[in-house]
Amino acid sequence: MNIIENVYDIVIIGAGTAGLSAAIYGVRAGKRVLVLEEKAYGGQIINTPEVENYPGIAKISGFEFATNLYNQAKGLGATVKFERAVEIKSQEAATTGIKAVDDGTLTELTTVTGKVNVVITESGEYICKSVIIATGAKNRPLGVDREKELIGVGISYCATCDGMFFRGKDVAVVGGGNTALEDAHFLSNYCNKVYVIHRRDQFRGESRLVDRIKSKSNVELVLSSKVVKLLGTDSIEGIVVENTIDGKSSQIACQGVFVAIGQMPDNERFKNVVSLDQYGYIVAGEDCKTSCEGIYAAGDCRTKTVRQLTTAAADGAVAAIAACE
Numbered sequence: 001m002n003i004i005e006n007v008y009d010i011v012i013i014g015a016g017t018a019g020l021s022a023a024i025y026g027v028r029a030g031k032r033v034l035v036l037e038e039k040a041y042g043g044q045i046i047n048t049p050e051v052e053n054y055p056g057i058a059k060i061s062g063f064e065f066a067t068n069l070y071n072q073a074k075g076l077g078a079t080v081k082f083e084r085a086v087e088i089k090s091q092e093a094a095t096t097g098i099k100a101v102d103d104g105t106l107t108e109l110t111t112v113t114g115k116v117n118v119v120i121t122e123s124g125e126y127i128c129k130s131v132i133i134a135t136g137a138k139n140r141p142l143g144v145d146r147e148k149e150l151i152g153v154g155i156s157y158c159a160t161c162d163g164m165f166f167r168g169k170d171v172a173v174v175g176g177g178n179t180a181l182e183d184a185h186f187l188s189n190y191c192n193k194v195y196v197i198h199r200r201d202q203f204r205g206e207s208r209l210v211d212r213i214k215s216k217s218n219v220e221l222v223l224s225s226k227v228v229k230l231l232g233t234d235s236i237e238g239i240v241v242e243n244t245i246d247g248k249s250s251q252i253a254c255q256g257v258f259v260a261i262g263q264m265p266d267n268e269r270f271k272n273v274v275s276l277d278q279y280g281y282i283v284a285g286e287d288c289k290t291s292c293e294g295i296y297a298a299g300d301c302r303t304k305t306v307r308q309l310t311t312a313a314a315d316g317a318v319a320a321i322a323a324c325e
């Protein structure tokens with residue numbers, strides 16, 4: 001019998017809401033579960049100041065929600081490693097009997113036969129029967145010149161992380177979804193002035209949140225407008241916005257620009273094993289099954305119409321139960 005290190009029943013890629021929910025269901029079903037996370041646990045919700053739409057929890061910060069979920073998954077026995085998964089290989093098992101070395105202890109495992117998946121990270125390889133991809137999505141950039149070089153000196157994608165640096169200053173929030181509306185409200189409590197720049201005259205986000213920022217005297221809505229230029233040499237000093245109706249440009253002086261224009265998937269690295277749609281989302285239905293047997297996609301990384309905390313958690317449960325079967 002070969003001894004192979006790093007063997008799990010289920011490897012979950014991503015420690016956001018979907019991934020950690022899957023981990024909870026996996027370990028509770030008695031499976032050996034590894035969660036791989038490239039950055040910090042929690043996913044997108046960690047940057048949300050207040051969650052008020054998760055059934056059963058009236059109000060909680062995104063950070064506290066994510067931390068509770070992480071501690072719950074770890075407490076139940078999931079292993080979490082902070083490594084970036086770079087590829088998945090689907091192959092026939094090289095052995096019929098496997099033992100794992102975990103923290104120096106030899107552990108007898110279920111025999112793995114037939115097809116297995118190998119998840120390759122920047123620092124290792126993990127063999128498993130099932131993989132659940134729960135990579136969520138990454139922030140969409142504005143796409144204007146010098147955006148990248150001004151990150152950290154005026155450009156931010158996270159109001160709760162960086163808002164405090166702009167206390168008493170003027171800032172712009174770009175976007176018209178719930179994230180932009182929540183960010184604008186959060187920043188209005190600390191900043192002198194908050195401009196909300198949105199490309200249409202109707203918000204995509206909830207009307208309740210729109211009403212909330214409209215009630216703030218230091219929030220100004222700049223609608224039907226897009227950011228076309230960032231001003232300032234070593235840090236942001238302002239932006240140029242172009243009106244989408246009359247094409248006229250105007251300058252807004254501000255020291256910070258919070259970009260909240262949605263997310264993009266981050267699945268290119270898996271396209272050798274699972275089908276992606278034209279936007280890069282993993283093609284999978286409500287059963288979370290992908291084009292490859294044994295590989296599931298849960299949460300915002302898959303094709304779906306509603307991307308919410310509740311649907312991410314639901315996907316985690318569905319994918320884990322399917323993976324256990």
Ligand code: NDP
Nearest residue numbers: 050051053175176177178179180199200204260261262307
């Ligand atoms: P959304 O996709 O909901 O909104 C993105 C916004 O950015 C839209 O208003 C869109 O404009 C605009 N936009 C997109 N691309 C560009 C671009 N290139 N230039 C300028 N503007 C652009 O993303 P969010 O991050 O706001 O929300 C994602 C999901 O998370 C949603 O389902 C949301 O409901 C949920 N969420 C829930 C929260 C909560 O419940 N507490 C908190 C935050 C998010 P347009 O409208 O014209 O398409």
